[in-house]
Amino acid sequence: MPNTPEKPLILVIDDEEALRDGCRQVLEKCGYEVITAEQGIEGIKLARERMPDMVFVDLKMPHMSGMEIIEIMSRDLPDIVLVMITGFASIVSAVEAIQKGAYDYLPKPFNPDQLRALTKRGLDHRNLKIETKRLREEKDRMEKNFITFVSHEMRSPLVVIRQYIEALNEIAGKSFDKDVKEIIERCRKRVQSLEEMVEHWLDISRIENGTLAQQKVSLSLASIISRSVEEMTPLCRKKGISLETNISKKLPQITGDAESLVRVFTNIIGNATKYTPEGGKITITVKNDEYYTTASIADTGMGIPLDKLPLIFEPFFRCRGKDEKIIGSGLGLTFCKKIMESHNGGIEVSSKEGKGTTFVLTFPVSDNAAKGNTGHTSKSI
Amino acid sequence: MTIKKKILLIDDDKDFLFATKLILEKGGYEVFMAEDGKTGVEVWKSIAPDLAIIDMMMETWGEGFSVLNKIRATDTGKETPLFMLSAVDLQGPYNSFEPPPEFPKVNKVLHKPIKADDLLRMIAQELSGK
Numbered sequence A: 001m002p003n004t005p006e007k008p009l010i011l012v013i014d015d016e017e018a019l020r021d022g023c024r025q026v027l028e029k030c031g032y033e034v035i036t037a038e039q040g041i042e043g044i045k046l047a048r049e050r051m052p053d054m055v056f057v058d059l060k061m062p063h064m065s066g067m068e069i070i071e072i073m074s075r076d077l078p079d080i081v082l083v084m085i086t087g088f089a090s091i092v093s094a095v096e097a098i099q100k101g102a103y104d105y106l107p108k109p110f111n112p113d114q115l116r117a118l119t120k121r122g123l124d125h126r127n128l129k130i131e132t133k134r135l136r137e138e139k140d141r142m143e144k145n146f147i148t149f150v151s152h153e154m155r156s157p158l159v160v161i162r163q164y165i166e167a168l169n170e171i172a173g174k175s176f177d178k179d180v181k182e183i184i185e186r187c188r189k190r191v192q193s194l195e196e197m198v199e200h201w202l203d204i205s206r207i208e209n210g211t212l213a214q215q216k217v218s219l220s221l222a223s224i225i226s227r228s229v230e231e232m233t234p235l236c237r238k239k240g241i242s243l244e245t246n247i248s249k250k251l252p253q254i255t256g257d258a259e260s261l262v263r264v265f266t267n268i269i270g271n272a273t274k275y276t277p278e279g280g281k282i283t284i285t286v287k288n289d290e291y292y293t294t295a296s297i298a299d300t301g302m303g304i305p306l307d308k309l310p311l312i313f314e315p316f317f318r319c320r321g322k323d324e325k326i327i328g329s330g331l332g333l334t335f336c337k338k339i340m341e342s343h344n345g346g347i348e349v350s351s352k353e354g355k356g357t358t359f360v361l362t363f364p365v366s367d368n369a370a371k372g373n374t375g376h377t378s379k380s381i
Numbered sequence B: 001m002t003i004k005k006k007i008l009l010i011d012d013d014k015d016f017l018f019a020t021k022l023i024l025e026k027g028g029y030e031v032f033m034a035e036d037g038k039t040g041v042e043v044w045k046s047i048a049p050d051l052a053i054i055d056m057m058m059e060t061w062g063e064g065f066s067v068l069n070k071i072r073a074t075d076t077g078k079e080t081p082l083f084m085l086s087a088v089d090l091q092g093p094y095n096s097f098e099p100p101p102e103f104p105k106v107n108k109v110l111h112k113p114i115k116a117d118d119l120l121r122m123i124a125q126e127l128s129g130k
């Protein structure tokens, strides 16, 4: 921000010499530095070189219209406060200019007081904007540092404790009696679930500040599901729950990050196994229409009470709270929801207590996803 | 009595070194430890181990890799099995991490914590396969 500590720099772009001179006189008297340009191209060039704090642009000019100038500048030089000078109070152009990124408009004829007041307000606005941006950057930086801190300083002790437990079992496991073994195993499980909680929390924070590594490519949902099913089959078998897939043959490609999508499915299938008693069934069905591919994961488990349904995607929320006998952090579904959002997709749930729960994931098909994405840059790295 | 095979462990976490050393000793190996990359390379040169396990993320990202490069560049280090350790997300998006092809050969990438059985089995496999 080269101009802030010194005199604010103001650029006036107008083809009328009288107006340029008039503005210059008024604004210089207020202690601002003023530069002027006669037409668009020259004005934009000058703005790029000198980075003024504020620019006044006349709407009606030969060659390049004020509207075009506003459009280019608000895109290329977003920190500059832009004001459109409109000929005869044309409210339509004023509104258009503001939509295109102008801060305000100034209808001709205007008097020195009006010019002064608007300039002061514009500059205040700019300072506020810069300050907000600085604070936001500071906050992002702190968050990132905190994430790095947590991922190193909290994770390593947990990893080490588990490694010690491994060592303990290895060097003396044979001589432990049943109770000792049980205590050690319980410790191991608790540490592991704490580690998973840290892991989940880190992932969610990374999605939030855009540092979760995601590689969005065109991929087939069927392969994602078969990877997840493969991963979860041993657990289902162990728990005596059957796992069935029903995938339509001709699925269109979707755009996504394979690793995180596999985790979305393993999380949801994992929940289904956790909250479904022995003998239950999990059914995965994938269908598609022209625009969406829909995957539903239905279980025959304990279900979720109606009043708890809206809350299950909230961080740390668990339906049975502290009474929950099954281990978990309540972050699994938060992760799934964030990942689905980052894929322009959706996640919904329906459930009947005692009967079962169905999660429905919707993905826009690739072509569509690309369209939906225009103008919005993906934050993935 | 057969001579014990020598394993070098390089990691900047003392406790991790100690825990892993206990496991390896129980498995019948002679264990050498180094807490930083530089010492690791020196120990490597002086004892010529049969296998080394190197943490990928000591202090700075990449220190593990530079140690790996240096070891591979020594006479004894060309063919010796080397394992890399990573503590990155167990089930995270990085779990598919594989060193890029231009990196010197790594025989295995292991995630922390390592199960004692798995570790001993993989080492035995690697050492008998040669």
Ligand SMILES: Nc1ncnc2c1ncn2[C@@H]1O[C@H](COP(=O)(O)OP(=O)(O)OP(=O)(O)O)[C@@H](O)[C@H]1O
Pocket (backbone or CB within 6 Å): A200, A267, A271, A272, A274, A275, A276, A299, A301, A302, A303, A304, A312, A317, A318, A319, A320, A324, A327, A328, A329, A330, A331, A332, A333, A334, A357
């Ligand atoms: N398929 C399901 N059937 C019944 N209840 C479910 C199901 N899936 C989720 N829930 C409820 O929603 C809550 C939140 O689920 P979520 O996956 O976010 O957390 P969790 O499973 O408790 O822990 P973790 O973070 O380890 O996944 C669970 O605690 C459970 O009460």
Ligand SMILES: [Mg+2]
Pocket (backbone or CB within 6 Å): A267, A270, A271, A328, A332, A333
């Ligand atoms: Mg869960």
